[in-house]
Amino acid sequence: MYSNRYITVYTVIMTLIVSVVLAFLVTGLKPYHDSSEAVFKKKDIMGAIADQIPSDLKSMPDDQILKLFSDNFDQVVLDANGQQVEGAMADKVDMAAEEKKPESERNYPLFVYKGDKGNIYLLSVRGNGLWDKIWGYIAIGDDLNTIVGASFGHVAETPGLGAEIKDNPNFPAQFRGKKIFQEGQYVSVAVVKGGVKNPDHQVDAISGATITSVGVSDMLQKGLKAYLPYIESLKTAN
């Protein structure tokens, strides 16, 4: 039998040793975490317009990804009224944190790709899937209407069903060529079951993943709307 004193001293010392070692480890690895997170995020963003970028993203080393991104992309942060926030970087905007703020205080990140065929605007959207959050980047072409690319991500959708929004390249590919305005009115793009009737504004849902599909629809409807004031101001500027 051990005395209470021995047990207390034993646990305190053990906890102290473990916490000190872990604290050093986490601090030491922090720069690596930050850089791999940055590369991952940039790959995610550029993945939406992978076919517009004249290099192979998958086989590219990390430092080249960062260079490609900083050379070709402008970063704009918009407030809820569509005004640019001075000096803010879009890749520092955390959509998950913005979502918790009241709508009038939210900031929205916008990435602008300056390619050969004019600007491509990458809008960031976030919503709810079946099990957890889903998000996506929607790339809109120079006409500020036609979608030229999309990519989606999720936390925990069902593999083979809801997770197809990310795993099956055919799903985001459907969005290419869709339009978000109809005769000047905002209509977004809907994910529908049972066949596309309006080819400009609808894409096919994933069978067996109704709630995720509805979630994507909803996310686009609400998410793209947040960028409308800025899109309107760009249109008048042109």
Add this chain to the structure above:
Amino acid sequence: MADANVKAAALEEKEPFFGKKERKALSDPLNDNNPITVQVLGICSALAVTTMVKPAFIMAISVTFVTAFSNLAIALLRKGIPKQVRMIVQLVVIAFLVTVVEQVLKAFNYEIWKQLSVFIGLIITNCIVMGRLEAYAMANTPWRSFLDGIGNGAGYGIILLAVAVIRELFGRGSVAGFKIIGSTNEFLLNTTQISWLGWYQNNGLMVLPASAIFLIGIFIWLQRASNKKLVDIS
């Protein structure tokens, strides 16, 4: 006093460095006492991370690392651990090692870390790890415990990889990302080009967790049918 030391040393020397007991500690968990198919532990992660070979492999390595080094640490400390708080001490050691694995993985293989997500953290609650600490490391020497940890991690890993290979091959047509069978030219066997394979489709069930429980069930059946030691005499 000096005499006693010499005697103790002589006693220890009689135990060979890698004898029968060590071999048993290492090889038992691979078949006769496999943590998944015989003890039926660690099923949760076996269902979740076996859709593809690569994450399953990383998971197997991680679990092997954690079982081996937590066994080693607990075996080293076993004489000083107060019995009343031994579970807490074991948990602290496991949690420490799992945090190390998670942090290192996050720093150097971010994409796999994203894929494995909560399941790395859940190694802490993996019954295999704590089960080995209680059953083996508390009563055995550090070296033997370390081998037992490696053995159990490997026993877990073998099943994980076997399930993952089958699930990825029949669910996605690839193995470890290498495309084998599918309906485009990227695949080694293009089903649209080979006439007698035109019927082939990926099996959607294989990407769902349910298929893993079927596969593990089949493995248990095969193992029990072939291994006489596991036959229930009653």
